[in-house]
Amino acid sequence: xxxxxxxxxxxxRTPTRRAAVIGGNRLPFAKVGGPYRxxxxxxxxxxxxxxxxxxxxxxxxxxxxxxxxxxLKHSRDFNLTREAVLSSALxxxxxxxxxxxxxxxxxxxxxxxxxKIRLGQLDSAIAGGVDSASDxxxxxxxxxxxxxxxxxxxxxxxxxxxxxxxxxxxxxxPSAPTTAEPRTGLSMGEHxxxxxxxxxxxxxxxxxxxxxxxxxxxxxxxxxxxDDLVTPYRGxxxxxxxxxxxxxxxxxxxxxxFGTHLPTPATMTAGNSTPLSDGASTVLLGSEEWAHAHALxxxxxxxxxxxxxxxxxxxxxxxxxxxxxxxPRLLARHGLTLADLDFLEIHEAxxxxxxxxxxxxxxxxxxxxxxxxxxxxxxxxxxxxxVNGSSLAAGHPFAATGGRxxxxxxxxxxxxxxxxxxxxxALISVCAAGGLGVTAILxxx
Amino acid sequence: xxxxxxxxxxxGFTKKLAKQLGLPRPAPLRRxxxxxxxxxxxxxxxxxxxxxxxSTPQPDADALAQLLAGTGDTPGWDLDIHRHVATTETVKAxxxxxxxxxxxxxxxxxxxxxxxxxxxxxxxxxxxTISRTSTADDAPAVAAARQGVDGFLRSxxxxxxxxATANGVxxxxxxxxLAPSALGALRxxxxxxxxxxxxxxxxxxxxxxxxxxxxxxxxxxxxxxxxGAARGIGAAIARTLARDGATVVVVDxxxxxxxxxxxxxxxxxxxLQLDITAEDAGQRMLxxxxxxxxxxxxxxxxxxxxxxxxxxxxxxDRWEAVLAVNIAAQLRINEALLTSGDFTDQPRIVSLASTxxxxxxxxxxxxxxxxxxVIGMARATAPLLAAFGGTANAVAPGFIETEMTARIPAVxxxxxxxxxxxxxxxxxxxxxxxxAFLASPAAGGVVGRVLRVCGQNLVGA
Numbered sequence: 079x080x081x082x083x084x085x086x087x088x089x090x091r092t093p094t095r096r097a098a099v100i101g102g103n104r105l106p107f108a109k110v111g112g113p114y115r116x117x118x119x120x121x122x123x124x125x126x127x128x129x130x131x132x133x134x135x136x137x138x139x140x141x142x143x144x145x146x147x148x149x150l151k152h153s154r155d156f157n158l159t160r161e162a163v164l165s166s167a168l169x170x171x172x173x174x175x176x177x178x179x180x181x182x183x184x185x186x187x188x189x190x191x192x193x194k195i196r197l198g199q200l201d202s203a204i205a206g207g208v209d210s211a212s213d214x215x216x217x218x219x220x221x222x223x224x225x226x227x228x229x230x231x232x233x234x235x236x237x238x239x240x241x242x243x244x245x246x247x248x249x250x251x252p253s254a255p256t257t258a259e260p261r262t263g264l265s266m267g268e269h270x271x272x273x274x275x276x277x278x279x280x281x282x283x284x285x286x287x288x289x290x291x292x293x294x295x296x297x298x299x300x301x302x303x304x305d306d307l308v309t310p311y312r313g314x315x316x317x318x319x320x321x322x323x324x325x326x327x328x329x330x331x332x333x334x335x336f337g338t339h340l341p342t343p344a345t346m347t348a349g350n351s352t353p354l355s356d357g358a359s360t361v362l363l364g365s366e367e368w369a370h371a372h373a374l375x376x377x378x379x380x381x382x383x384x385x386x387x388x389x390x391x392x393x394x395x396x397x398x399x400x401x402x403x404x405x406p407r408l409l410a411r412h413g414l415t416l417a418d419l420d421f422l423e424i425h426e427a428x429x430x431x432x433x434x435x436x437x438x439x440x441x442x443x444x445x446x447x448x449x450x451x452x453x454x455x456x457x458x459x460x461x462x463x464x465v466n467g468s469s470l471a472a473g474h475p476f477a478a479t480g481g482r483x484x485x486x487x488x489x490x491x492x493x494x495x496x497x498x499x500x501x502x503x504a505l506i507s508v509c510a511a512g513g514l515g516v517t518a519i520l521x522x523x
Numbered sequence: 524x525x526x527x528x529x530x531x532x533x534x535g536f537t538k539k540l541a542k543q544l545g546l547p548r549p550a551p552l553r554r555x556x557x558x559x560x561x562x563x564x565x566x567x568x569x570x571x572x573x574x575x576x577x578s579t580p581q582p583d584a585d586a587l588a589q590l591l592a593g594t595g596d597t598p599g600w601d602l603d604i605h606r607h608v609a610t611t612e613t614v615k616a617x618x619x620x621x622x623x624x625x626x627x628x629x630x631x632x633x634x635x636x637x638x639x640x641x642x643x644x645x646x647x648x649x650x651x652t653i654s655r656t657s658t659a660d661d662a663p664a665v666a667a668a669r670q671g672v673d674g675f676l677r678s679x680x681x682x683x684x685x686x687a688t689a690n691g692v693x694x695x696x697x698x699x700x701l702a703p704s705a706l707g708a709l710r711x712x713x714x715x716x717x718x719x720x721x722x723x724x725x726x727x728x729x730x731x732x733x734x735x736x737x738x739x740x741x742x743x744x745x746x747x748x749x750x751g752a753a754r755g756i757g758a759a760i761a762r763t764l765a766r767d768g769a770t771v772v773v774v775d776x777x778x779x780x781x782x783x784x785x786x787x788x789x790x791x792x793x794x795l796q797l798d799i800t801a802e803d804a805g806q807r808m809l810x811x812x813x814x815x816x817x818x819x820x821x822x823x824x825x826x827x828x829x830x831x832x833x834x835x836x837x838x839x840d841r842w843e844a845v846l847a848v849n850i851a852a853q854l855r856i857n858e859a860l861l862t863s864g865d866f867t868d869q870p871r872i873v874s875l876a877s878t879x880x881x882x883x884x885x886x887x888x889x890x891x892x893x894x895x896x897v898i899g900m901a902r903a904t905a906p907l908l909a910a911f912g913g914t915a916n917a918v919a920p921g922f923i924e925t926e927m928t929a930r931i932p933a934v935x936x937x938x939x940x941x942x943x944x945x946x947x948x949x950x951x952x953x954x955x956x957x958x959a960f961l962a963s964p965a966a967g968g969v970v971g972r973v974l975r976v977c978g979q980n981l982v983g984a
Contacts, residue, residue, distance in 0.1 A: 131784075132794035134815075135791070135792065135793040137787075167788040302801070304777075306796060309781060309784050309796070315780075373817070
């Protein structure tokens with residue numbers, strides 16, 4: 079439904095009760111094949127949970143529910159989150175479930191659990207996400223898999239032999255996970271290259287986003303911002319991908335890797351695209367009463383969320399453009415504009431993802447024709463955008479990014495409010511494979 | 524980190540060999556475990572030299588014996604107290620009360636009574652003297668007798684074998700022998716909590732302090748911050764304070780966060796990743812403790828670093844880094860605590876000094892300056908806390924088996940281990956026990972002192 083038709087509601091409409099963000103914990107994100115190469119999703123999610131437990135003194139505590147997920151997941155990890163809870167210092171009576179919504183997994187976990195808290199179904203919850211590109215599941219081909227299953231069911235030697243006889247040499251090649259879209263066969267980078275070209279985003283503009291991301295993340299680390307958000311793991315203390323000393327020149331020297339066979343100049347490099355990463359994150363949520371009873375701080379509230387999807391299959395919109403639709407609908411529901419946001423956290427899947435989203439919002443035709451508005455949706459104040467860096471610098475273990483964003487944003491909001499005495503407000507936006515987008519509004523306590 | 528030599532000389536064939544060769548044979552020390560009895564055997568209380576003559580009973584000894592045995596109206600410690608022992612009986616501990624001795628001649632009778640039972644002191648036995656501080660105001664003979672106890676005790680400690688120790692409780696003028704800290708110190712020295720404390724005399728400065736409701740969990744209801752808690756001695760302190768009932772906030776630099784989280788979860792406390800040299804470190808500790816746990820009662824300054832070099836080769840960076848972490852940070856944090864108005868319920872500050880800060884150590888001018896500084900700081904900070912029933916004290920570890928000492932070259936390490944009366948290195952928990960004692964409510968009368976946990980290291984008196 080077009081955003082413009084909605085009646086504005088009051089900005090801080092409060093349901094029966096509010097869902098508080100109490101804090102978070104994540105591992106420093108590592109590069110693929112880096113220090114976490116021998117760590118499984120279960121190891122990392124457990125470590126992230128244990129760090130959260132240590133920070134907030136939750137040893138032996140029965141949390142209402144833990145929801146987390148991984149995008150690249152072994153079939154044996156069907157109950158990954160529950161297993162992580164059992165391995166952690168939380169009470170074994172803590173229920174858990176797995177969920178998965180590609181790169182939006184972590185944010186969707188926060189949204190779902192917050193809603194349960196708002197409805198009174200839960201008093202406390204932990205949302206999380208984990209991904210290992212290093213320890214990714216490698217499957218056997220469909221041909222070999224069928225043969226093996228037939229073999230296992232066979233009752234006689236003859237049938238067993240027959241089952242194996244059907245295997246062809248080509249079936250023996252393992253099938254590793256890729257970032258290719260099942261419906262188009264194009265990788266996420268190639269999809270974004272099309273969108274980048276469509277919106278005419280320049281190389282320089284992308285490199286500028288990447289440079290800022292590194293500089294801001296490094297500055298935040300130096301200021302101690304992550305002291306109570308990150309717990310080191312396996313000797314890694316800061317995000318491995320972070321290059322505090324990178325420069326516009328270094329970024330400009332990188333060779334384009336996506337969109338190289340498009341008619342337009344290729345602009346997307348390893349520097350302005352997120353790397354494959356390993357890591358995990360968690361966010362502690364609760365009702366105000368629960369937080370108060372446990373003498374825990376309330377940093378922010380999860381106010382509302384909106385999801386969207388685009389038809390990228392037929393090329394109507396770019397694969398990662400769903401948030402461009404979700405955000406206007408979300409803000410309209412609360413009578414808000416971009417100017418009402420103190421912080422915007424737009425996940426940097428690629429530098430150009432952020433830029434194409436901003437470009438669409440500034441475009442009058444997009445505003446009128448696609449969003450159903452009278453004009454362009456609006457312009458984002460870059461000083462409020464990803465102020466402590468984002469995925470280009472931190473890295474992006476798919477399902478772990480949502481938790482990173484929510485905890486970081488909640489802390490930013492609390493600090494801003496303490497400074498100004500006025501409740502600050504933030505938007506979080508995450509694009510995801512499958513043309514999905516999940517967005518949420520957080521407000522300071 | 525394990526002392527293989529200690530195991531070898533205490534087991535099997537190598538034990539016999541070591542005996543025949545006359546090699547030093549350090550005894551395995553018993554450490555306190557929750558639920559252990561205070562003393563598992565007969566305790567002899569010697570108190571001779573009352574006012575009516577050298578062989579008459581001494582009133583302090585009578586009062587002590589009564590309390591230790593639990594006779595009379597007041598609930599006691601239920602120890603198996605003897606005033607005389609049959610010549611064949613083994614003794615687990617001897618309390619030698621010398622508080623009324625007014626002339627060196629008066630030492631002869633009680634010391635002779637002790638000498639008579641020394642051969643029957645059980646392995647891991649304890650000798651604790653109770654005496655009074657020698658001051659310039661004393662009559663010369665009184666001062667001589669009191670100071671004489673000091674030399675006597677230190678020599679006796681060097682003679683004891685089998686893991687037995689000798690330590691002294693020294694009462695300042697006017698402090699009652701049954702004062703909370705006098706009894707607290709006596710209890711500490713009698714127990715296995717003081718396994719690696721030997722040849723030490725601890726002065727009780729006042730009657731301040733309170734008895735815990737339960738000696739098993741003396742820190743019950745108290746909130747403690749321990750810096751440098753991710754590993755080694757700091758981790759042991761966190762565990763010991765938690766065992767004694769405290770809620771513990773473990774602090775370490777963000778880079779040590781993984782180990783810190785593990786300790787926090789083990790002791791069911793909270794982890795605070797914080798660089799103690801940050802300007803606002805004290806405020807952040809307070810904020811965390813008050814916000815999460817309601818109050819802050821105990822701060823253990825354990826975090827410390829070494830940057831060893833001979834002074835001629837010492838860069839200014841190495842000097843400044845050590846002083847910044849080991850002493851300047853503590854001063855700044857204490858200042859924040861003292862001015863906050865939130866550190867006022869019998870607060871306790873316990874700082875980690877080092878025998879290097881007392882005796883000096885080649886290559887450690889910076890470290891020794893910082894640790895000497897800690898001792899001075901504790902002495903000058905204690906009076907500032909006195910109004911709240913608070914104390915500041917220091918613990919000076921000697922050779923302790925940690926990751927740090929494991930890096931000492933093997934031969935040097937073997938020698939360093941043997942250079943004390945117990946002929947072995949101490950364990951992190953030995954230091955932690957001393958910290959826990961000084962942090963306890965009963966230690967309120969121990970003010971601005973240094974308690975060494977060094978097995979009576981041969982260097983540094």
